[in-house]
Amino acid sequence: MRSNDDKKMTRRGFLKAGGSALIGIAVAGFAGRSVWKMLTDPDALFYGRDSDSKRRPSGTGETVSPYRLTGAFEVPDMISAMEVMPDGHIVVAMPGSVCIYSASGSLMENFAVRSDVRDVAVYRDRIYLLYADRIEIYGKHGEELGGWQACSDDADYCSFTVFSGGVFVTDASAKNICKYNPDGTLARFINSPNGFVVPSYSFGITNIGGKVFCSNPGRHVVEQYDADGSFIASFGESGAGAGQFCGCCNPVQLTGNNAGELLTSEKGIPRISCYSLTGSFRSILLDTTALGGGHEAYDMRVCSDRLIVAGRGRISLFQYDDRRAAQTLCGSCTAPCPMKVTA
Numbered sequence: 001m002r003s004n005d006d007k008k009m010t011r012r013g014f015l016k017a018g019g020s021a022l023i024g025i026a027v028a029g030f031a032g033r034s035v036w037k038m039l040t041d042p043d044a045l046f047y048g049r050d051s052d053s054k055r056r057p058s059g060t061g062e063t064v065s066p067y068r069l070t071g072a073f074e075v076p077d078m079i080s081a082m083e084v085m086p087d088g089h090i091v092v093a094m095p096g097s098v099c100i101y102s103a104s105g106s107l108m109e110n111f112a113v114r115s116d117v118r119d120v121a122v123y124r125d126r127i128y129l130l131y132a133d134r135i136e137i138y139g140k141h142g143e144e145l146g147g148w149q150a151c152s153d154d155a156d157y158c159s160f161t162v163f164s165g166g167v168f169v170t171d172a173s174a175k176n177i178c179k180y181n182p183d184g185t186l187a188r189f190i191n192s193p194n195g196f197v198v199p200s201y202s203f204g205i206t207n208i209g210g211k212v213f214c215s216n217p218g219r220h221v222v223e224q225y226d227a228d229g230s231f232i233a234s235f236g237e238s239g240a241g242a243g244q245f246c247g248c249c250n251p252v253q254l255t256g257n258n259a260g261e262l263l264t265s266e267k268g269i270p271r272i273s274c275y276s277l278t279g280s281f282r283s284i285l286l287d288t289t290a291l292g293g294g295h296e297a298y299d300m301r302v303c304s305d306r307l308i309v310a311g312r313g314r315i316s317l318f319q320y321d322d323r324r325a326a327q328t329l330c331g332s333c334t335a336p337c338p339m340k341v342t343a
Contacts, residue, residue, distance in 0.1 A: 064324050064327045064328055065284070065285065065286050065287055065289075065290040065324065065328070066283065066285060066320060066321065066324050066325035066327075066328045066330035066331060067285055067286060067290070067307055067318035067319060067320055067321060067324070067325075068318060068319065068321040068324060069290075069316060069317070069318055070306075070317050070318065070319045071103070071104065071105075071316070071317040072105075072314050072315065072316040072317065073101070073104070073105025073314060073315055074313055074314045075092055075094065075099065075101075075313060075314060075315060076094070077094035077095055077096075077097075077313075078094060078095060078313065079092055079093070079094060079299065079310045079311065079313065080093040080094055080095065080117045080118065080119075080120075081093040081117060081118065081119045081120040081130075081299060081310075082120065082299040082301065082308070082310035082315070083120045083121055083122045083127075083301060084122070084301045084302075084303045084308060085100070085122050085125070085127075085140065086122070086125065088102075088103055088303050088304070089101065089102060089103075089108055090102075090103065090308060090315055091120055091122060091127055092310065092315065093113070093117040093119075093120045093129065094117075095115040095116070095117075096112060096113065096114070096115045097110060097111065097112055097113060098110070098111055098113050098117075098120070098127065098129070098138070098142070100140070101315065103303075103306075103308075103317060105315070109140065109141055109142055110142075111138070111141075111142025113129060113136070113138075114129075114131060114136075116131055116132065117129050117130065117131060118130050118131060118132060118157060118158060118159070118201075119157075119158070119159045119160055121160055121161060121162040122162075123162040123163060125139070125140050126138070126139065126140075126145060127139070127140065128160070128162050128167070130157055130159070130160045130169065131157065132150075132155065132156050132157050133149065133150040133153075133155050133156075133157065134147060134148070134149050134150060135147050135148055135150075135157075135160070135167065135169070135180075135184070146184075147184070148180075148184030150178075151178060151186045152171075152173075152174065154173050154174070155171055155173060155174070155178075156171060156172045156173035156174075157169050157170065157171055157172075157178075158170045158171070158172050158198075158201050158202075158203040158204075159203055159204050159205050160205060161205050161206050161207045161212065163207045163210070164210075164227075165207065165210060165212070165227030166179050166180055166181055166182065166187060166227070167179070167180040167181075167182065167184075168180075168190075168205055168207070168212050168214075169205075170203035170204070170205050170214060171203075172198050172201060172203055174189070175195075175196040175197075175198050176189050176190060176191050176192075176196060177189070177190035177191075177205065177212075177214060177225075177229070178190075179229050187229075188229055190225060190229040192216055192223055192231070193231050194216060194219060194221070194223075194234065196216050196218075197216060197217070197218025197219050197249075198217060198218060198249070199217065199218050199248050199249045200217070200248065200249045202215065202217040202249040202250065202251070202252040202267065202297070203215060203217060204217075204251060204252055204253045204254045204265075205254065206254040206255050206256060206262075207256075208256035208260060208261075208262060208277065209256075209260055209277075210226075210227055211224055211225065211226060211227070211232065211277070212224070212225040212226070212227070212229075213225075213254050213256075213262055213277075214254070215250075215251050215252070215254060215264075216234070216236075217245075217249035217250055217251065217252070218248070218249050219236075220236050220237060220238040220244070220245035220246075220250060221234045221235060221236035221237075221245075222234060222235055222236050222251065222254065222262065222264065222275075222279070224277070233278070233279075234279075235275070235278070235279025236279065240269075242273070242281065242283075242284055242329075243273070243275075243281030245264075245266065246266070246268060246269075247266075247267065247268035248268075249267075250264075250266045250267060250268065250297075251264035251265060251266050251297075252265055252266060252267050252297035253265035253297050253298070253299055253300060255300055255301050255302060256302070257274075257302040257337065257338070257339055258302065258304070258338040258339075259335060259336055259337045259338055259339070260277060261274055261275065261276055261277065261282065261335065261337070262274070262275045262276070262277055263275075263285070263300060263302065263307075265297045265298055265299070265300050266297055267295060267296050267297035268295060269288050269295070270288050270291050270293075270294060270295065270296065270297055270298055270311075271284055271286065271287050271288060271291070272284070272285045272286040272291070272298065272300055272307075272309070273285060274330070276335070282329065282330065282333050282335065283328055283329035283330035283333060284328070284329075284330075285307065285318075285330065286298075286307070286309065286318065290318075291309065291311065291316075292311065292312050292314075292316070293312075294311070294312055296311065296312075297311075298310060298311035298312075299311065302339065304338065305319060305320065305338055305339050305340075305341040306318065306319055306339075307319070307339065319339075319341070320339055320340045320341060325340075
């Protein structure tokens with residue numbers, strides 16, 4: 001059994017240290033030259049291009065993002081996870097603390113927690129924090145409301161989603177989903193019919209309309225389950241083009257919008273894309289340039305007509321822009337989307 005000290009690195013800290021690269025290398029059996037390229041120039045290894053090249057991944061078909069930045073604010077530490085409350089306030093987990101901000105960046109609440117939060121979820125004004133081996137529950141003012149230990153001493157939890165159907169947690173160690181009842185009792189283990197392949201801490205999960213959507217990152221697909229944990233369908237394919245998932249393990253983050261569509265966030269060359277729930281590709285919403293660069297995936301959530309993005313030490317707010325969208329696939333999409341309210 002591992003000690004608690006073995007689990008105290010956050011998901012983002014692990015990725016910053018090159019952990020995903022090293023695990024992917026071990027799985028793929030890459031040579032030392034590829035190890036160095038993975039750590040120093042992921043673009044060259046993932047996409048076969050030099051770091052000096054300014055080309056996007058082939059087939060993206062997007063040079064302009066349909067959303068424009070309408071606001072942003074800095075946070076005082078590395079962002080471990082982010083969520084949005086029903087009132088629109090933004091919950092940001094950082095090493096040792098959880099801060100709640102208004103959309104303008106005003107600090108509303110701040111309370112101390114363990115330093116190794118891996119994910120945060122909000123359900124009925126309760127804030128759920130995920131650790132490698134534990135779930136904790138807080139009120140919106142930071143009051144402790146309970147929690148429970150992981151069902152296994154070897155658990156290595158990555159991400160989770162909380163709704164009326166229960167608490168669904170991805171486990172990188174067991175390579176499955178653990179479903180808990182709201183009181184913390186274990187309901188069942190959920191295994192992919194294709195087998196979850198998890199080379200790194202990119203095991204994202206969300207819920208939309210009572211269904212659970214989970215990444216199978218090593219296979220470059222998104223899988224859908226019902227609230228009982230029964231497999232429904234999957235979609236996705238490997239590749240660097242728009243509507244494909246590339247690198248060693250993508251997508252990393254998943255969330256939904258009010259129109260019942262799925263948003264994915266990728267690492268390597270970061271981008272946020274939109275899909276129907278059946279897997280039809282809609283558009284790239286934010287490309288690497290619009291997001292701010294880097295190689296890590298950005299956390300993202302939808303609040304009304306705003307797309308809220310967390311990464312690189314700041315929270316950014318984006319809104320749909322008619323003129324920009326007219327140059328992209330998003331502008332020609334006919335799906336009823338509440339995010340298409342011009343700022």
